Amino acid sequence: MAMSRSPPPTPQVSGFIKDGERRFKTIKFPCEWVEDYHPDGYHPVVLGDIFHNGQSKVIRKLGEGWFSTVWLARDLRYVVMKITVSKSSEPTNETVILRLLNLVPEGIKHVTQLLDEFDHQGPNGIHKCLILEPMGPTVNTMLEELPQFKGRPFLPKLKVRYPYWMAKGILKQSLDIDSKPEDKLRQKEDVQAGSISPPVERLDGKQDRWAPPYLCIAQPLVYPSDYNQGFTIKLSDMGGAYFIKEPPAKPITPAGLRTPEYVLTSAVNDTMDIWSFGCLIFELLTGLPLFCVPWYPDETDRDDEHLRLFTARLGPLPENLYRHWKTSSFYFTPERKLYNCALGGVPQGEEPLMLEEPSMEEAFDQAELDIDEGEARKVKALIRGILQYDPAKRPSAAKILRDSWFLDDEVKNGSS
Structure with missing residues (x-):
């Protein structure tokens, strides 16, 4: 699914564009920013393009990100081709990590497999191309395929959720498309159908050698499946992956999944994914x-809201973290009671209006899942055990898998 984003400043390229200037007419379609097609940027791709010495033909766009576009290609079978921006043509953490995972047979089951890699020369430079196994819909896209969503495209996703057994299966662990004919999967070059953008046009009316003639709208693979027959999930897109001993200064983490220590001190540690997993449960x-x-617009406001929610859902921040919150007095009394700062603070001589927000456990119960009290108690205990303010107290992935909430299913299925 294409994500909306504010366009970054266009880099200056000698003899190509003046710093900060735009080249193209605005394209109001959900796709990559057209100004990112420049030397060291995206490789221009159109449907039907051939890669890898004639081995791979592009037939569909699957998505895009900051550093790559992703396509479905036809080789001897269907494959996914990820084309990085040319400034990333050297091996990155992603390629190195995928190569290493290929050496661990038991790791392949739930991680997208790297099948091949090659360099491609284009007008914007040399691009690293990764050939990966094709996957089914993303967890987010698959939600739209559930029966309760069908025929109701404008129903907010917050009103739809996975069946309990299915969500649990996703958490613990895509589908095969090779039997599909190419004409069923090939993306149509049709502006009216919303599969491609109108023509890419320069503001000065000149031809452009660095951009494609049109942009493709991402169409993730979604096809009829009987999810009741079981499914397998895989982790994909290792663009943000890194080695524990070589953490980046700024990990790529969705805002709501950041750890308290990262929000307050930018501390990076090897339990960040564990915290994220607890939030995802x-x-x-x-x-x-x-x-x-x-x-x-202001990152401080975003961080303050996140920190306020930590306190509401999980309880007071420990002193070693709280002292780093420079704007905490906007939200808490000296006794660390939360008040409604949105009303303009506490008037002289008056008491603050205290806020009442549900804890994690109360919010979970308010969702009214169709599970018994014992099951609910187990999952809430697991989430609480994961979301520890002290990173040293967060459980390992192996320990989480040994939790009774997961082990119960293995006992029911007769596995050990």
Whole structure:
């Protein structure tokens, strides 16, 4: 699914564009920013393009990100081709990590497999191309395929959630498309159908050698499946992956999944994914984010909202974290009671209006899942055990898998 984003400043390229100037007419379609087609940027791709010495033909766009576009291609079978921006043509953490995972047979089951890689020369430079196995719909896209969503395209996703068994299966662990004929999967070059953008046009009316003639709208793979017959999930897009001993200064993490220590001190540690997983247990089961952090123009406002939600859902921040919150007095009395700052603070001589927000457990119960009290108690205990303010107290992935909430299913299925 294409994500909307504010366009970054266009880099200056000698003899190509003046710093900060735009080249193209605006394209109001959900796709990559057209100004990112420049030397060291995206490789221009159109449907039907051939890669890898004639081996791979592009037939559909699957998505795009900051550093790559992703396409369905036809080789001897269907494959996914990820084309990085040319400035990333050297091996990155993503390619190195995918190569290593290919050496671990048991790791392949739930991780997208790297099948091949090659370099492609284009007008914007040399691009690293990764050939990956094709996957089914993303967790987000698959939600739209559930029966309760069908025929109701404008129903907010917050009103739809996975069946409990399905959400639990996704958490614990895509589908095969090779039997599909190419004409069923090939993306149509049709502006009216919303599959491609109108023609890419320069503001000065000149031809452009760095951009494609049109942009493709991402069409993730979704096709009829009987999810009741079981499914397998895989982790994909290792663009933000890194080695534990070589953490980046700024990890790529959705705002609502950040750890308290990262929000307050930018501390990076090897439990960040564990914290994110705890948040995702809540979200996949209830259909609601545990920490709904809106976008704010000012990062301080965003962080303050996240920190306020930590306190509401999980309890007071420990002193070693709280002292780093420079704007905490906007939200808390000296006794650390939360008040409604949105009303303009506490008038002289008056008491603050205290806020009442549900804890994690109360918010979980309010979702009214169709599970018994004992099951609900187990999952809430697991989430609470994961979302520890002290990183040293967060459980490992192996320990989480040994939790009774997961082990119960193995006992029911007769596995050990």
